[in-house]
């Protein structure tokens with residue numbers, strides 16, 4: 028299958044490099060959780076849905092999937108503000124791996140982490156597709172990062188640009 032590259036998007040990280048890196052992360056996570064019966068993978072919608080789907084298929088440990096929503100507006104770390112936690116999210120005493128699309132200012136990730144910790148998981152680790160450390164405003168660190176990138180707006184592989192381009196198999200930047 029050939030993939031069309033929309034005129035306005037330039038490839039930053041090609042699909043084969045993403046596939047390779049997701050495989051590496053899957054192996055690292057499998058090693059780190061060796062001996063675990065199960066991990067709960069919490070995918071942050073919408074941006075992480077493709078990354079999480081590919082990642083769990085590279086993890087050699089049974090994964091229970093769950094989903095939360097995060098919005099990029101709002102300044103409060105509450106379930107009604109920046110982070111929307113499912114009422115049925117059951118992670119008490121569980122080993123949780125949070126899968127997020129991108130850490131930019133760090134505010135979203137710090138809010139999600141605080142909300143999830145209130146639910147008393149046994150452990151909480153964070154796996155991010157992309158990290159923009161130069162954009163950080165509040166401390167936020169992932170345990171696993173697929174790619175560290177400069178402070179550029181990106182789209183593709185689950186991330187959108189005004190609601191579009193999530194389906195692209197690569198990570199791209201708007202062509203200027």
Ligand code: 5GP
Nearest residue numbers: 099130131132133134135179180181186187
């Ligand atoms: P933060 O709270 O760290 O500033 O923002 C994190 C969220 O903002 C991400 O989960 C993502 O939804 C959105 N975001 C940040 N940078 C980008 C980007 O370059 N492209 C897209 N599509 N979303 C971004």
